[in-house]
Amino acid sequence: MPIKQLLVRETDSLDAALAQLDRNGFGLAFAVDPEGRLVGRLCAADIEACLARGGSLSLSVRAAMTPDAGALPLPESATAPRPPAGGQVVPLVDAERRPVDIATAGRPRRIPVAEPVLGGNELKYVTECITTNWISSQGTYVRRFEEMLGAMLGAGHVVSASNGTAALHLALLGYGIGAGDEVIVPDLTFAATINTVIHAGATPVIVDVDRRSWNIDPALVAAAITPRTRAIMPVHLYGQPADMDPLMALAEKHGLVVIEDAAEAIGARYKGRPCGTIGHAGTFSFFSNKVITTGEGGAVVLRDAEAAARARRMRDHGMDPAKRYWHNEVGYNYRLTNLQAAIGCAQLEQAAGFLTRKRAIAARYRKGLAGASGLAMAAQLDGFDNSYWMVSVIVDAERTGLPRDEIMQRLGEAGIDTRPLFYPLHDMPPYKPFAGNRAFPATVELSAQGFSLPSGVGLGDDEIDYICATLQRIVGARHLARRTKGA
Numbered sequence: 478m479p480i481k482q483l484l485v486r487e488t489d490s491l492d493a494a495l496a497q498l499d500r501n502g503f504g505l506a507f508a509v510d511p512e513g514r515l516v517g518r519l520c521a522a523d524i525e526a527c528l529a530r531g532g533s534l535s536l537s538v539r540a541a542m543t544p545d546a547g548a549l550p551l552p553e554s555a556t557a558p559r560p561p562a563g564g565q566v567v568p569l570v571d572a573e574r575r576p577v578d579i580a581t582a583g584r585p586r587r588i589p590v591a592e593p594v595l596g597g598n599e600l601k602y603v604t605e606c607i608t609t610n611w612i613s614s615q616g617t618y619v620r621r622f623e624e625m626l627g628a629m630l631g632a633g634h635v636v637s638a639s640n641g642t643a644a645l646h647l648a649l650l651g652y653g654i655g656a657g658d659e660v661i662v663p664d665l666t667f668a669a670t671i672n673t674v675i676h677a678g679a680t681p682v683i684v685d686v687d688r689r690s691w692n693i694d695p696a697l698v699a700a701a702i703t704p705r706t707r708a709i710m711p712v713h714l715y716g717q718p719a720d721m722d723p724l725m726a727l728a729e730k731h732g733l734v735v736i737e738d739a740a741e742a743i744g745a746r747y748k749g750r751p752c753g754t755i756g757h758a759g760t761f762s763f764f765s766n767k768v769i770t771t772g773e774g775g776a777v778v779l780r781d782a783e784a785a786a787r788a789r790r791m792r793d794h795g796m797d798p799a800k801r802y803w804h805n806e807v808g809y810n811y812r813l814t815n816l817q818a819a820i821g822c823a824q825l826e827q828a829a830g831f832l833t834r835k836r837a838i839a840a841r842y843r844k845g846l847a848g849a850s851g852l853a854m855a856a857q858l859d860g861f862d863n864s865y866w867m868v869s870v871i872v873d874a875e876r877t878g879l880p881r882d883e884i885m886q887r888l889g890e891a892g893i894d895t896r897p898l899f900y901p902l903h904d905m906p907p908y909k910p911f912a913g914n915r916a917f918p919a920t921v922e923l924s925a926q927g928f929s930l931p932s933g934v935g936l937g938d939d940e941i942d943y944i945c946a947t948l949q950r951i952v953g954a955r956h957l958a959r960r961t962k963g964a
């Protein structure tokens with residue numbers, strides 16, 4: 478962002494300065510004298526304090542600013558000054574003390590929404606694959622990865638796969654779900670959930686989600702069950718568990734299979750049980766933005782040994798395991814490679830630490846965003862132990878005075894990446910036919926209002942503080958601008 482957008486003249490009116498704070502996405506400005514030299518710092522709280530003292534917006538910036546704001550010299554060499562801590566934004570000044578740029582704790586880099594952390598045995602294990610020539614899906618790491626994942630989940634038969642989409646497809650194939658069957662899926666999810674139902678030749682039936690959990694609404698599932706229904710596919714979105722008890726009760730009553738799409742929810746727990754192990758099958762994704770990654774990769778855990786054996790066969794072209802190159806059915810190549818599994822083993826060694834960090838990141842966001850009117854994180858529901866793959870917020874634009882997209886844009890200008898919640902499936906051309914005449918008000922609302930903040934395990938506390946402070950400033954400046962409009 479050009480530094481000009483962060484500057485106000487000390488002689489400007491507070492009214493003009495407030496408009497600048499509201500526009501620049503930082504909710505903050507630096508005051509300069511007629512020669513352009515730094516003389517102070519101004520944020521919404523300073524203006525609030527001035528108004529509380531009986532001042533008005535027609536007063537000059539000088540009346541409200543914090544004088545002699547701290548500054549850092551412009552770094553000219555590799556011995557740059559350390560960036561400031563926490564959510565601070567500090568001007569970088571030239572020899573004449575003219576602001577030329579800013580430094581923030583979060584701006585040594587652009588803060589990504591997610592990134593892999595590969596600081597354990599990943600390189601060692603992958604090197605071993607290469608030096609021993611075991612780089613395909615043959616090799617000991619694949620089996621080891623499946624065993625480690627099984628031990629972590631404590632239930633079921635684990636079948637690794639080339640990605641989370643393949644894992645979902647294998648779950649459907651494992652339980653023989655296909656042509657003529659209906660599978661109920663939530664409207665708010667990544668497209669892979671519904672795509673795999675279509676790949677299997679079955680018919681997806683889209684239903685709305687529950688506003689509190691953001692996940693499939695069991696009451697709407699009950700209403701969508703027909704004599705053709707074979708399965709329910711709840712998704713544990715962004716790490717928040719779906720409400721599994723009523724879904725399992727419905728499955729029991731109607732003889733249905735429950736396939737949990739836990740692509741985003743490794744480590745999440747529902748009433749003490751790991752997500753992915755409550756239904757008849759559960760699937761995981763190990764794409765590079767997930768909590769545990771293999772670059773690309775996935776796994777399905779199946780309750781039933783026969784279904785697991787079928788999934789294993791279908792992963793390998795449907796080949797008869799007892800008779801090499803003999804095929805009784807048409808399968809796929811959905812195998813994970815030894816190289817990917819090697820990375821996965823190293824990642825699973827760190828899983829407990831990663832998950833602890835994820836929850837700490839969410840807790841720090843919750844604290845840092847407390848009081849930010851109009852921004853709400855996912856609800857903390859009793860017995861729903863969110864693994865916080867993504868920390869997401871819902872924007873109440875009535876209260877923030879800023880629509881979701883504008884907040885995301887301003888965060889982007891401050892070096893903070895975000896991503897919107899998924900689009901409603903029922904709105905997209907290939908999936909419209911599967912919406913029936915059902916309504917999807919919760920998904921429509923959440924999808925339009927929600928976005929995810931940087932949530933990677935590698936995120937520093939300083940960065941979270943910077944993100945919270947930036948968000949607080951963005952909405953704080955807008956609140957004050959709205960409240961004082963015309964004052």
Ligand SMILES: Cc1ncc(COP(=O)(O)O)c(C=O)c1O
Nearest residue numbers: 640641642667669740762763764
């Ligand atoms: C809910 C959900 N299901 C399935 C998948 C598919 O996983 P993959 O990308 O590994 O194929 C994803 C991927 O992000 C997902 O978010």
